[in-house]
Amino acid sequence: MNKRVMQLLWRKAKAMEASELRKEEGLALRSLVGYAYRKHPSDEE
Secondary structure, three states, X not given: OOHHHHHHHHHHXXXXXXXXXXXXXXXXXXXXXXXXXXXXXXXXX
């Protein structure tokens, strides 16, 4: 995953977390993005 996609997903996840109805989904997405980012730090150009 490239850095731009990661940033977009991260912002989307944060917005979802802010919404009470989608908080769990936001947390899950953010942890997934965080995991992918740590797994592939070489994509960070």
